Amino acid sequence: MKRCLSILFAAALLFAASAAPAATPDNALVMAWQFDDIITLDPAEIFEFSGAEFAGNAYDRLIGYDVDNVEEIYGLAAESWEVGDDGKTYTFKIRKGMTFSSGNPVTAEDAAFSLQRTVILNKSPGFILTQFGFTADNVREKIKAADDHTLVLETDKAYAPTFVLYCLTSTVGSVVDKKTVMAHEKDGDLGHAWLRTNYAGSGPFALNAWKASELLMLDANETYWDGAPAMKRVMIRHIPEPATQRLLLEKGDIDIARNLGPDQIKGLTGNADIKIHSAPKGGIFYLGFNQKHPILSKPQVRQALKYLVDYQGMADSILKGTMVVHQAFLPKGFLGALLETPFSFDPEKAKKLLADAGHPDGFTVSMDTRNNFPTLDMAQAIQSSFAQGGVKVEILPMDGKQALTKYRARNHEIYIGRWGPDYQDPHTNADTFASNPDNSDDAAAKPLAWRNAWDIPEMTEKTQAAVRERDPKKRARMYLGLQKEHQQRSPFVIMFQDIEVAAERANVENFILGPSFDSNFYRFVTK
């Protein structure tokens, strides 16, 4: 037995010696990231944060926007575009000389096919295109290639061109290789079953390996039309535990850790080998007051509660750099975003407003809360700040999907939640926060305004007008006005905007964190 043990010990030491950590190679990017939300790699189906980031790096979309100035839209697979006088016809000139990883050339036919299949398959993000009147029956007529390098798209109505263009900057605007995809078609699925776990794109990186919740490996596209990336390979490993991510980063075994919590980030400050990189993201945290509730439906009460949230206190104590105070329904990074924050914690003012509303001694109300970080922590902070105005909050913690089911049935009193935009156009949030075409219980559409039973025919009309405005500057002004009115009147207390934080080794440069997840780019990274 003794001999056996000594052999084991010697073996352990031998292998330990060989396992000394080394820095990552100069031309490879190694990243730790929680990407277990990826359920598909097909751009016609991708609607998750991590999946969108994959598509943003591996596929070329028709067009993109400048991550520092969202008003600037530029061409990717399409080098130029025109909007017809009728406001319904969009003509894109497809860039010449681009090739897919298969070697096939990128043509207008591929672009048309990609958009058509998104409409025909109509998966979760399909509505981003079908909202322009495309259906499985008409899409082959309405979106087609006029020649090898001209794509023509015809919407059902004249929308704001920026609305149509911003929608095409999202993942559904990715161009897939028609020949490769159709070679794998089964039972008329347009290659969907195959593309869910495979790749047929022309982006700066091509998929090398994919193992769900384990590994995502991308190789540089050496013939990329805009220049080959400096990183020849990007290796991303799913590391679920943030503490483990931090350890890997400190040891230099990875270049970037993507999911550190406030505490880990704090622990890294002062470490010269590591820098913290952050950028605002589109998600916003808000409270929704159900307007079926007799007290919450009083305007002064809604106003009072907006003064009973300790915005800055929460940002400093709980969120520590992972969110920033933001009080309008369009997050920073969107066309027409309102950056003013008129509300701050003011219990005296709130008490006065509550007395005016006939509740000088406050009232009791319940709040449906997802039992995760930071929702529950925020709910507790709000419970204590509301109490200073005499409002007693009963927190009802529950599973996320359970909370959502209750919210969708309008059975809550106060709901605390997060909302992420579906695409990079202001209409995505305006349409849910400031539009409610039918407030009846069996309405077909269930935007957030409906979920909180907020009946707003006039504001709905304004939201619809903004989405038809063809002048971008005027359109931006319309959203500013809409947000100002919404900020004061609505039953929503918009509190914070997400900040995405990546911790990087000091030698990593130019990892781009854009305003949405499909605009986090690896192609400019150098080390």
Add this chain to the structure above:
Amino acid sequence: MFDRLRTLTGGRAFRVLVKILGILVSVALTFLGLLFVTFIIGRVVPIDPVLAAVGDRAPDAVYERVRMELGLHLPLYQQFWIYLTKVFQGDLGRSVLTANPVAADILRVFPATLELATAATIIGVILGVPMGVTAAVHQGRWPDGVFRVVGLFGYSVPVFWLGLMGLLLFYGKLGWVPGPGRLDVFYEGILESKTGVILIDSALAGDWIIFRNALSHLILPSAILGYFSLAYISRMTRSFMLEQLNQEYITTARVKGVAEWRVVWVHALGNVWVPLVTVIALSYGNLLEGSVLTETVFAWPGLGFYLTKSLLSADMNAVLGSTIVVGSVFIGINLLSDAVYRLLDPRAR
């Protein structure tokens, strides 16, 4: 008909045949019950599997279509029946979360768990049994005390904490072992997967660099997990040994002048192996279910992590597929330990 069979095959062969048939029927019934209970639990928990497939923000039309595609509008018994007929055709369905066939997913995650659990059990047995024996021999004295404290620690400290501390010390501070994962990321995708167990695959391919790398990655997680099985095995060994050491045949052996090491390690331990095999088999079975916390800390893509994630998203095909695997493991281990039992104990033959 049975009589004819009996005459045709002869009495002994017939008995064996009936026995095998009996085992098969009981295995089939066990599986059916297991699947049924898992299926019902999966369907009554207040988690909507459609949300896992389409996300929170899908339009209602898409939501409804996916609900129909998943067959969730049908009555429960019908859903179960459809699932069962598919399983009998060898189709475990597709996972909603990974978009892969469940069978392919399991073939990927189970070998990872198998590798870890086997290494952990080997550590648990190699260290746990001698510790238990030594503690029993020195009952009430310091070696007993030390081993009991070691065992108690293994029982009461959360594996999650121990895993993180292990990483911090042996990887972070001392640099003796590599970080989490089954391989350094640079070795990923080089080796062709035949069995899925990297140690075996790399040895078959003669790729000793990958073999060493995989082994060095295995040391820490298997040691941590092995510590927990060690705690259990040493405790059980100690109590089995104490029981044996008080038996008359031990006294007889000592009186006859048999050397003390022989009395302990051959006579007493020889008789302890029989119940101990069951204990070890059960502990191995538990590890084969996957240890979700260890897998999370060490980013080990095993069955526990896969099963837990599928459960929380009500990804029922994946949950049921994993249940079949876990069920098979337990039934297999039980049959195996029965066989070993017979081998070790002549009375059971």
